[in-house]
Amino acid sequence: MDSFIISQGIHFPCEIKNFEGDYYYKPDQFFTMNHTEIQNPLDQIKRSDTLLRQVFQKKKYSITIKSNVFFVNSAFTLYQAPLEKPILYPTQLTRYFEELNARSSILNDNHYKLADELVKEHKPSSPYTRVPPYTYENLKKGLICGSCYSYEILPGENVLICNTCGRQEKVEDAILRSVRELQLLFPDIKITTNLVFEWCKVIGSKKQIRRVLKKNYTKIGNRHCTYYI
Ligand SMILES: [Zn+2]
Structure with a gap:
């Protein structure tokens, strides 16, 4: 989950994708046009929904959530996607946020408490994924052996x-x-x-x-x- 929109009534977890180019959908799978399968963002929101529901249950919050995958890159196309999937395309984003903003939503203490809880639950990425800073320019170039990592x-x-x-x-x-x-x-x-x-x-x-x-x-x-x- 990349963002979480808190509003009165329903809350909206957002998975944001910046995919560029053409993709196609097959039941529960996403592919690039050269048939390479990529991680299905709809699976990602399913997983994060389950986790969120567990957190809310533990905290005894009774909360309704509606997750969406937002494709934000205007050069993105997805073929064969079924209508009922919780997907928002670049051309729909303005309207989506206009509609969201038009809903009257008065936030109370509980909403702020919820925001605090979510921030607390948010796990920074694993220490094992932390790597020293590097740039393309300062890395040594050259193919390395896939077995022994030699440059020879x-x-x-x-x-x-x-x-x-x-x-x-x-x-x-x-x-x-x-x-x-x-x-x-x-x-x-x-x-x-x-x-x-x-x-x-x-x-x-x-x-x-x-x-x-x-x-x-x-x-x-x-x-x-x-x-x-
Ligand atoms: Zn080798």
Whole structure:
């Protein structure tokens, strides 16, 4: 849960997603257009609803909640989504908040108490997810071996070989692994051919990287400014 709107009567937990590009829905699953399954945000609100209800029950609050997933990026499209799902699309947000603001809502002490309780219950992210600050610029570039994490990778046309442990990996697999690394380290970074080229260092041909990206990701933008999602 990213936000929680307190109002008179019903409260509105919000899961906010900044997905960009085209996606499609199949019963209980979300996919990108190249058929990669992504975490279903509707599952996330289901889980957080259950947790919230448990908290409220423990505190003996009798509260009605209505959760929604908010897709806030105006370049987001979701195909095949059923009407009844608690989803708000970018084009609906203004109206949603206008309607919400138009409802008369007088907040009393209980509402403020509820807000305090929620803040107290809010668990900061696990200490294990805390990592030292880093930037793209200050990280060492170069593909590392998936087994022994050595940077000593010998380039080949189709297969890369680790000079330390001898592990072989298809160039395509190595490129995709690097893209996943980049996405994990920098969730907001735009995956471009040049970026992956610089990040891997050992792949000699940008053409090869472009081909792998094209095949596995969705291309966004025009000739002068292309990235992949
Ligand atoms: Zn190795």
